[in-house]
Amino acid sequence: MSPDKLAKYEEMKQQLRQGSGEEKVAQQHKRGKLTARERIDQILDGGSFSESHAFMTSRSRDFGMEKHHYPGDGVLTGSGTIEGKQVWLASQDFTILGGSLGEQHAERIARAQDMALRTRSPFIQINDSGGARIQEGVLSLDGYGKIFRRNTKASGIIPQISLILGPCAGGAAYSPAITDFVFMVEKVSTMYITGPEVIRAVTQESVTQEELGGANAHSRKSGNVHFHCPDEASCFDTLKKLLSYLPASCESYPPVLETGDDRQRETESLAHIIPQEGTKAYDIRKAIQEVCDNDTFLEVHKNYAASIVVGFARIDGQSVGIVANQPLVLAGSLDIDSSDKASRFIRFCDSFHIPIVTMVDVPGYLPGVTQEHGGIIRHGAKFLYAIAEATVPKIALILRKAYGGAYIAMASRSLGYDRVLALPTAEIAVMGAEGAANIIFRREIQEAENPELLREIKTNAFRELFMNPYVAARLGMVDDVVHPKDARIELVKSLEVCKGFERGTANKHGNIPL
Numbered sequence: 001m002s003p004d005k006l007a008k009y010e011e012m013k014q015q016l017r018q019g020s021g022e023e024k025v026a027q028q029h030k031r032g033k034l035t036a037r038e039r040i041d042q043i044l045d046g047g048s049f050s051e052s053h054a055f056m057t058s059r060s061r062d063f064g065m066e067k068h069h070y071p072g073d074g075v076l077t078g079s080g081t082i083e084g085k086q087v088w089l090a091s092q093d094f095t096i097l098g099g100s101l102g103e104q105h106a107e108r109i110a111r112a113q114d115m116a117l118r119t120r121s122p123f124i125q126i127n128d129s130g131g132a133r134i135q136e137g138v139l140s141l142d143g144y145g146k147i148f149r150r151n152t153k154a155s156g157i158i159p160q161i162s163l164i165l166g167p168c169a170g171g172a173a174y175s176p177a178i179t180d181f182v183f184m185v186e187k188v189s190t191m192y193i194t195g196p197e198v199i200r201a202v203t204q205e206s207v208t209q210e211e212l213g214g215a216n217a218h219s220r221k222s223g224n225v226h227f228h229c230p231d232e233a234s235c236f237d238t239l240k241k242l243l244s245y246l247p248a249s250c251e252s253y254p255p256v257l258e259t260g261d262d263r264q265r266e267t268e269s270l271a272h273i274i275p276q277e278g279t280k281a282y283d284i285r286k287a288i289q290e291v292c293d294n295d296t297f298l299e300v301h302k303n304y305a306a307s308i309v310v311g312f313a314r315i316d317g318q319s320v321g322i323v324a325n326q327p328l329v330l331a332g333s334l335d336i337d338s339s340d341k342a343s344r345f346i347r348f349c350d351s352f353h354i355p356i357v358t359m360v361d362v363p364g365y366l367p368g369v370t371q372e373h374g375g376i377i378r379h380g381a382k383f384l385y386a387i388a389e390a391t392v393p394k395i396a397l398i399l400r401k402a403y404g405g406a407y408i409a410m411a412s413r414s415l416g417y418d419r420v421l422a423l424p425t426a427e428i429a430v431m432g433a434e435g436a437a438n439i440i441f442r443r444e445i446q447e448a449e450n451p452e453l454l455r456e457i458k459t460n461a462f463r464e465l466f467m468n469p470y471v472a473a474r475l476g477m478v479d480d481v482v483h484p485k486d487a488r489i490e491l492v493k494s495l496e497v498c499k500g501f502e503r504g505t506a507n508k509h510g511n512i513p514l
Helices: 003-018 021-028 034-045 103-120 138-154 171-180 194-201 211-215 214-220 232-244 284-291 337-352 369-374 376-390 402-413 432-442 442-447 451-466 469-474 482-499
Strands: 073-082 087-091 123-129 158-168 181-185 188-190 227-231 298-300 310-315 318-325 356-362 394-403 419-423 427-429
Touching: 003 123, 021 211, 021 227, 021 284, 034 073, 034 087, 034 123, 034 232, 073 103, 073 232, 087 469, 103 123, 103 138, 123 171, 138 188, 158 171, 158 232, 171 188, 171 211, 188 427, 194 211, 211 214, 214 227, 214 419, 227 232, 232 298, 284 310, 284 318, 284 432, 284 482, 310 337, 310 482, 318 337, 337 376, 376 402, 376 469, 394 402, 402 419, 419 469, 419 482
Parallel strands: 087 123, 123 158, 158 181, 158 188, 181 227, 318 356, 356 394, 394 419, 394 427
Antiparallel strands: 073 087, 298 310, 310 318
8 A cells, every 4th residue: 555645544543533632632631521532432341442434524614614624523423332232422522623513513423323223222422512613503503403303213212321521501402401311520511501691691690600500500400410420430430330220222121130139138127227107207228228239229310309219220130220209308208300300210211121119108299389380280190101101010119108199109000010019017098197087087076075185096096997008908909018028039029020021122102301
């Protein structure tokens, strides 16, 4: 081969590796950020990256763009493996035109999305961009539309994950919002539709970028972010752990892994974790960790809508989705935000054949004018719809309270739960004993010489007669009442019983943002 051609090849490859030069790379590092290639190197198995369309460049010649033609047009795309499993990626390069999205930049991402869908592989996008490339006008907006449509077409078919590792502003934020899981890094990531300056001009509100769209704001307030990480390294580690629970697509099943935990392990401490007093709070995470395989619980949306806890875990090596009430927050009540949080997680699990295990200790839907006017009926209905629609195995373990409509959402066989287990401490009823006694025996209590004494007597009688799991078990609404020490063993058995419930692996539905 001609030495000139080889020299040209080496020159072009060097341009690809350098991006827009050492100075820009140094600035990226100064911000505490890795470059696009460094991120891919840390995420993928060594030597597995195969880049696609590396030499595509912008066709724009307007507004000085003729001076800024870089191979790749500010984004890296291609395929590689994570712990041996194929994925497709797009990693925006902030050192080139601020990672701005133009026509060819968007085309590269869209082609990677197409290949991920065709190969039935997870798609990971790394967002680090100032937004639409203004110099390319409507072509940039058209590019976003292509990406959004592909996000939507792939929803429920392949897992889609977004890592926000820099700015993600304007229309760019909608692609991550359509994907299944969003990661942000403390003091590195920002995401918003309109920035602080526009907000100040329009509404006279003063806010910093971090306050408006930082990782803390989105993980705690807006709920747009599922994983809030302290740095990029922990972000990549959590990404790999998340992928270990998921199948490559809706046409395969989650991997079963050996965890070293005994499937016959007794859960002696569960009885001590759950207080006997119905009004006493405890951390549901301790109960989750007790019944699941050791150190396998990966919480999702940890800081948002904290009255419910959701996440992935393993039981006897099998990937499961955990949905559990958190008595430490609002006594574990379901509210607007927790209903949305649980519903979308349930729909994701159903899309990818991950059995759902609910751990129930719920006094009901949260009362209040704010909740009613905010649409608790509509939002609460999402939870009911998601569970009723799901065809994966659904197993409920009632720990303590299971009242009213929230019981139906969390544990009702009539809604479609395949197996319902209850501890002896379970209380299944329309409402708590005191509230029920006040309604049923209202006149007797009002006319009694000592109303408070009679109220206490009637409350205790109602609790004794109706507030126990055996009433529901006699009616066939509870499959079995189990000793706390046998809870894990019975969950293992229940998963085996339900293993053959799902037939076929066709795509069921997308995972629409809720």
